[in-house]
Amino acid sequence: MKAITVELGQNSYPVLVGSQLMESIGDFLQFDFGRTVIIEDAVAGGLYGDRIEASLSTKGNVLRLPIEPGELSKSWKAAGDLLERIAAFGLSKGDLLVSLGGGMAGDLTGFVAASYMRGVRFVQVPTTLLAQVDAAIGGKTGVNLSSGKNLAGAFHQPSAVICDVATLKTLPPRQFRSGMAEVVKYGLCFDLNLLSANFLGAVSSDEALLESLVLRCVQIKADVVAEDVWDVGPRMVLNYGHTLGHALEAAGGYSRFTHGEAISAGMMCAAYLALDLGILDVSGVDVHRDALGRAGLPLTVKAAPTELPLFMERDKKSARWVLLEGLGHPVVRSEIEESRILDAMQKVLE
Amino acid sequence: MKAITVELGQNSYPVLVGSQLMESIGDFLQFDFGRTVIIEDAVAGGLYGDRIEASLSTKGNVLRLPIEPGELSKSWKAAGDLLERIAAFGLSKGDLLVSLGGGMAGDLTGFVAASYMRGVRFVQVPTTLLAQVDAAIGGKTGVNLSSGKNLAGAFHQPSAVICDVATLKTLPPRQFRSGMAEVVKYGLCFDLNLLSANFLGAVSSDEALLESLVLRCVQIKADVVAEDVWDVGPRMVLNYGHTLGHALEAAGGYSRFTHGEAISAGMMCAAYLALDLGILDVSGVDVHRDALGRAGLPLTVKAAPTELPLFMERDKKSARWVLLEGLGHPVVRSEIEESRILDAMQKVLE
Numbered sequence: 001m002k003a004i005t006v007e008l009g010q011n012s013y014p015v016l017v018g019s020q021l022m023e024s025i026g027d028f029l030q031f032d033f034g035r036t037v038i039i040e041d042a043v044a045g046g047l048y049g050d051r052i053e054a055s056l057s058t059k060g061n062v063l064r065l066p067i068e069p070g071e072l073s074k075s076w077k078a079a080g081d082l083l084e085r086i087a088a089f090g091l092s093k094g095d096l097l098v099s100l101g102g103g104m105a106g107d108l109t110g111f112v113a114a115s116y117m118r119g120v121r122f123v124q125v126p127t128t129l130l131a132q133v134d135a136a137i138g139g140k141t142g143v144n145l146s147s148g149k150n151l152a153g154a155f156h157q158p159s160a161v162i163c164d165v166a167t168l169k170t171l172p173p174r175q176f177r178s179g180m181a182e183v184v185k186y187g188l189c190f191d192l193n194l195l196s197a198n199f200l201g202a203v204s205s206d207e208a209l210l211e212s213l214v215l216r217c218v219q220i221k222a223d224v225v226a227e228d229v230w231d232v233g234p235r236m237v238l239n240y241g242h243t244l245g246h247a248l249e250a251a252g253g254y255s256r257f258t259h260g261e262a263i264s265a266g267m268m269c270a271a272y273l274a275l276d277l278g279i280l281d282v283s284g285v286d287v288h289r290d291a292l293g294r295a296g297l298p299l300t301v302k303a304a305p306t307e308l309p310l311f312m313e314r315d316k317k318s319a320r321w322v323l324l325e326g327l328g329h330p331v332v333r334s335e336i337e338e339s340r341i342l343d344a345m346q347k348v349l350e
Numbered sequence: 351m352k353a354i355t356v357e358l359g360q361n362s363y364p365v366l367v368g369s370q371l372m373e374s375i376g377d378f379l380q381f382d383f384g385r386t387v388i389i390e391d392a393v394a395g396g397l398y399g400d401r402i403e404a405s406l407s408t409k410g411n412v413l414r415l416p417i418e419p420g421e422l423s424k425s426w427k428a429a430g431d432l433l434e435r436i437a438a439f440g441l442s443k444g445d446l447l448v449s450l451g452g453g454m455a456g457d458l459t460g461f462v463a464a465s466y467m468r469g470v471r472f473v474q475v476p477t478t479l480l481a482q483v484d485a486a487i488g489g490k491t492g493v494n495l496s497s498g499k500n501l502a503g504a505f506h507q508p509s510a511v512i513c514d515v516a517t518l519k520t521l522p523p524r525q526f527r528s529g530m531a532e533v534v535k536y537g538l539c540f541d542l543n544l545l546s547a548n549f550l551g552a553v554s555s556d557e558a559l560l561e562s563l564v565l566r567c568v569q570i571k572a573d574v575v576a577e578d579v580w581d582v583g584p585r586m587v588l589n590y591g592h593t594l595g596h597a598l599e600a601a602g603g604y605s606r607f608t609h610g611e612a613i614s615a616g617m618m619c620a621a622y623l624a625l626d627l628g629i630l631d632v633s634g635v636d637v638h639r640d641a642l643g644r645a646g647l648p649l650t651v652k653a654a655p656t657e658l659p660l661f662m663e664r665d666k667k668s669a670r671w672v673l674l675e676g677l678g679h680p681v682v683r684s685e686i687e688e689s690r691i692l693d694a695m696q697k698v699l700e
Contacts (some may be wrong), residue, residue, distance in 0.1 A: 076426075076429075076430035076433065077430065078426075079429070080427065080502075082500050083426065083494055083495055083501070084495055084497070087495045087496070087497035087498065087501050088496070088497055114504065115465075115502045115504060116502060117490065117501060117502075117503075118490065118491075118502070118503045118504055118505055118506070118581075119505070135526075140468065142468065144436070145433055145434055145437045146434055146436065146438070147434070147437035147438055150468060151433070151437050151463045151466070152430075152433050152466060152467075152505060153465065153467075153468045154464065154465060154468055154469070155468055155469070173471035198532075231468075250567065
């Protein structure tokens, strides 16, 4: 097991990466607490909940609150229902919340932890590749409103993040590949080594390889978060591929494409746009194509331009894009001519 | 008009105190914004909403969202409904929320502002004495859960607080007196001048006197908040009279007693307890009795000991009490013998 610290002064916390960590979670936490409430994705809870409960119940009573998998659980009402049950359980300021599952469980639990008694400690136990390399780190929590995803939320840093790569073995391949899109994103924007044949050929059964891969991504994310904890500037570069990606996810009702599939096409679109603007060369675009292809991700997706909120907006020029000024050098651009945006978008829509 | 700054580094903000300020609110705000959503207590909105709207609409569109007066509006569901309407209105990070009304409107609006897009600017326009001298300042926001008041919330400092003492003219006398209990609290704990005949005889029609009184209280609150923004220590002394006071409010279903009536009896109880413990002398207790009496507040309340959650708790010794080690010297004590607590409580229950 290895540890990386997210350096945020008094709010610093460790991200532990290793295998078979569930049995020992209680031993890893370097702070006092009494009772625990575990908010668990029902699938992840079924697989790992008993082991975590056993580890934490040496400190005090444990209440487990299962939530249905899927974005619909990430609602204002669901957060309120969880808060009522936590309050009835009598959780206090010196106690602990744990999230077990993917990004949905982490975002929802984080917001509940931020809101309960104006903030209690919480620990993230992400069980998807996407959550281990991205969502669980950085303190952005939230729930969806009718008008958009994550529109209600809080910044609330976890007290620890525990990434057990053994959990990735049970992921459906399509969900594993969805996480690989974020890995490719880190590779293109920060560290080309992540695009090596080894990493992109990673399968969920090779724990040693997965551990190195998750560690490297966690380090990158931790560095960016430390630089911009409130997400007012530099952190924007983590949104590479997300401008079109988010539009595709919304157009597909958050079910047609995985997050990774959407941002894979989004990164290809950003590459074509950068090529068109003359800031990225053809070989840079080829690296995108090659890396995403080897990770099993789509270079184009089936969607009509008219489905995309981004396309329908009158003021397309105000959209902000992360683009690469050469591989490894992300920059934020807006005020891009509409025709260039449409051209690049159409290259990735079937 | 006078201004006091709550000194919180980058999160510092002014509290403006004066008369007839509603027409000019837009001019007082030293930051840029576009659109505004006003969340208004329906009564306060009826009295002042049009003037505030007129002042702010020079910057951008204004949406007014009335809420029913009373604690029932301070719910998780109400916050969610407001968030949905704000999102549908398209409020963005550069826009503004305004709360207009008493503590309920401020607490609810503050929590909505903290949660919308993980935090947007908000301005407090408190229209009760209680909110002007206490609730509107300090960034504690929240809503009630079934298990207790303010159990869900956030720390989110306003960008400005605007106390128009002319609004106090329209307060029902009982509500005005409720605010005077906090004034007496500041007097007993921090500044005996506040207990002078002038101040305690203040009526809502004497604007000059009210302005001095509110200013002095705001300064005290601002100093305590600056010392302990996250409410982990020194700020606890602001809870003088609140240990029994909160129990009385809960026992009375938040309708039998006003907040001020409950903490008035709570302060008397704390005085008797301090006397019994030998840290406050008889003349100190007399000052309590005299000040609260002149402010028109009850020294005893009709409630049976068995109604009080505090009384029913098995572990009464763990309760924390703010007590006066002599007037003007609040200290926090716990581990007080049960019999002493019961004796003091019974002196204020009829």
